[in-house]
Every structure is written in C-alpha cells, then in structure tokens.
Amino acid sequence: MTGTTPQQDLDQPHDLVGIGIGPFNLSLAALAHGIPGGLAATFYEQKPAFQWHPGLLIEGSTLQVPFLADLVTLADPASPWTFLSYLKSRERLFPFYFAEKFHIHRAEYDAYCRWVSERLPGLHFGHQVDSVRWNPERRLFEVDFTQLDPDGEAEALGRAYTRNVVLGVGTEPYVPEPLKPLADAPGVPVFHSADYLAHRDTLLAAGHVTVIGSGQSGAEIFLDLLRARPAGAEKIHWLARTEAFAPMEYSKLGLEHFTPDYTRYFHALPEPVRAELVPRQWQLHKGIDTDTITAIHDELYRRTLHGGWPDAVLTPGVRVRTAGRVATTQVELHLEHLQQGTRSRLTTDAVVLATGYRERPVDRMLAGLDPYLRHDSAGRARVDQHYRLVLDPSVTGAVHVQNAEKHTHGVGAPDLGLAAWRSATILNAVTGKEPYPLPRRTAFTTFGLETREAPSIPAQDRKLTPLVQQ
Secondary structure (H helix, E strand, O other), X not given: OEOOOOHHHHHOOEOEEEEOOOHHHHHXXXXXXXXXXXXXXXXXXXXXXXXXXXXXXXXXXXXXXXXXOOOOOOOOOOOOOOHHHHHHHOOOHHXXXXXXXXXXXXXXXXXXXXXXXXXOOOEEEOEEEEEEEEEOOOOEEEEEEEEEOOOOOEEEEEEEEEOEEEEOOOEEEOOOHHHHHHHHOOOOOXXXXXXXXXXXXXXXXXXXXXXXXXXXXXXXXXXXXXXXOOOXXXXXXXXXXXXXXXXXXXXXXXXXXXXXXXXXXXXHOOHHHHHHHHHHOHHHHOOEOXXXXXXXXXXXXXXXXXXXXXXXXXXXXXXXXXXXXXXXXXXXXXXXXXXXXXXXXXXXXXXXXXXXXXXXXXXXOOHHHHHHEOEOOOOOEOEOOOOXXXXXXXXXXXXXXXXXXXXXXXXXXXXXXXXXHHHHHHHHHHHOOOOOOOOOOOOOOOOOOOOOOOOOOOHHHOOOOOOOOO
C-alpha cells in the first residue's frame, strides 16, 4: 500500500508499529494478521515497494534454506500466507510438486514476498520513519515519519502513537575502509555485490575483474562471471581473507545451531563468551554451499579439457591493505598474504566487493530513546530473550528488534529459518497471550549441561570408596 496514511494511524494508538518491511517484519505482519480478535498493527517502509536483494537475484541462484523457511510456516503452517499458498494462487502447485525442489530460487522467494506485501493490510511503503520517542504522559511511543512521493521526495509529515515498536530496518552493504574512497567515487568501477546485476554488463565488458569475498555471494558472482567470459581469456581474480574457500556447515546436527534451542542457550551465556564465540562460527553462515563449490570446480575443469588452464586466480588468506587509481581507467590493489607475510600488487579493471553486510545504524532514529536504553560493556543495546531492547522500567511499552541481535542471540539472527519463530515470539510477548504456541524442544542436541543441585547427603555418610583395595 502506497499513498496517504489512513487518518486512524495518526489519531488512534496502535498495538504495534513496525519500522521497515523486509522479510522479517513482513513475517511479523503476516502472523499479526492471523491473530484471533485482531491486532492494531501498521508497518512503515521508506522504499516504494518490497525489494529483497535485487542486485543478487542471479539466474539460477537459490536460497540456502528450505522453502519451509518462508514467512509463516514454521509458526503457523495453516496460514494463508505460506509459500505453498502463493504457489496455489499462481496455479503452480503441481509443477512445484514434480520439480522436487526443497531449495527454491531466490527470484521465486522475492516474488513470493512481493505477493504477500501487495495483499497484506497495514503496510505503508514510501514512508520514512524519522524518530521514535517515549511519551511518558500518554504512556505511548511517538513515531514520526515523512511520507514520500514516487520520486522519494518529502510530501507530508505524520505521527503515529503505539504501545510497541518493532525495528526491522535490516542491514546495509559493508565496504572495507581501504576501498571506501574508490567505491564512493563516481565513475570508478568498484561495486558492492548488492548492486551486482545493475553493473553486470560493465563487469562483463571489463578486461580484468577482481572479486573480493569468500562467502556465498562472492562464489555466485565469480561463477556467473566465469561462465560468461571466453575460455582462455577469463581474466578473473577471486580473493578472500578467510584461510580457504570453505563450504558452509550443512550437516544435520550442525544446522541445529539455527534452532530456538540453540538461540536460548546462546542468550543465556555470559557476554564475554558470546562475544568470543560468534567470530569462530563464521562457517555456519558465511561459507559456500557445496553445490556452488562443485559448480565452480566443474566449470574450471571443463576449461582444461583441451589443454591449458583457465586464466582465473583463486587466492584465499589475502587482505587488501590499500587501493588506488592507476591512470584513469584501472584500480591497483595492494595485497598482503596473512600467512606468508608477503605483499604484492594487483592491477584490475573492475572490482566486486562481496564483503557482506552490517546492521544498519539506528542511533539517529532512536536518539529520543537514548536516556532509556541499557547497554552492555561494549556499548551495544541489551536485548532480552523476547527480542526486546532492555529499557528503563519507567517505559511501559516495548521496542523489539529483528536481525539486530546477533551479539545476544547468536548466528541465527539473520537466518530466514528463524523468522517465523522470532515473529511468533514477539507477538506472544506483545499480546501477553500465546496466539502462536511454540515448541519447547527443537533440537536433538542438548546445548550445555543441565544445572541441578546435588542431593544433600548426611554428613556421616560422606565417605569416599577407594578405587583400589589397600
């Protein structure tokens, strides 16, 4: 829904206002829509329509989670907003059944989410949230927003009152410091992977291309470029800081790190332990799926069938120290190998930064709540087990977060497979009821030891039995 915000949004307090409409808040909106008796919820998004990583919808690329990790199924498989309901509405259930695809195409997931976003009530695109404040007199949050016209220009100002807020503003592309000046400079062919498809033709026309980043996006882009460039003249470098182009941990028990059981375990760990643990778990969510690794190797091998090697260099364990322009058309990367301690230079015509994403800053938006926020020892917002920011007790409302809690809830924070469960957890907390009963156990693994008090033993019976007879 785009256009004028209904008058009741301005005058009547909501039960919930969602800020941002990505997959996670779209999941929340879909499940909120199904609560018996209704929930007064509205959602604001700055973009004019739903978009999910449009620059990475590479032909043939698939989700790394099964289709059951849609917006609602793992909390409410009977919801009208499931992926299977979407297929039914498109008369595609039988083709999907015979395709036997557990992992769907990314473009299909994007189309499914757009289908939901175009039908759910209470979604307001073209609305930029500017600030959130607590009004102690009304005991409500004030959410100020700017309504935008189709060109993204300010059209009108508005304010909504709500008992609860859910932040789902997502992440933004991360560009390493040495490459920021080049990425920000107009006309320089240094692009983040988030914009890959918009610049694909430029990259295919470049004499030499360098891809930086060892995750799934980097692998998919390297493979796409490799397939499109002529054999023997590929002229592609693929560089990464990680020690190897490693497969993602996808064993059945390994995947149990993305269950509610592990999330609860991780949240209960001491803060220093959590901070030390997350970087060590990179292969759980930053590796490459084995099908993509296999496809890359197959393509490289195919190009050796008639002798010679493809002009493609794959080098892990490398960081970019500095970067600059050479003349007016090329980029020079100053590299360091982390294990060898050696340094080198690489001249290239274009660079793709598959360097991932970081949580989008919300400091300005939440500046009005700063006196009420509680932080951990590293200055990060504290988040309780129900995904609520820990606020001063004088604030009777709640601010929940989606995909901004990796430091408190672990590597599952950005995972689509936990979207419906987290949304249900938030809605259960907001309503104070249990519209979505959640399973008490979700993993075969028992994370951590159960703490039980030792039975009391009378003092006279506390004798050790020797292991060896004297």
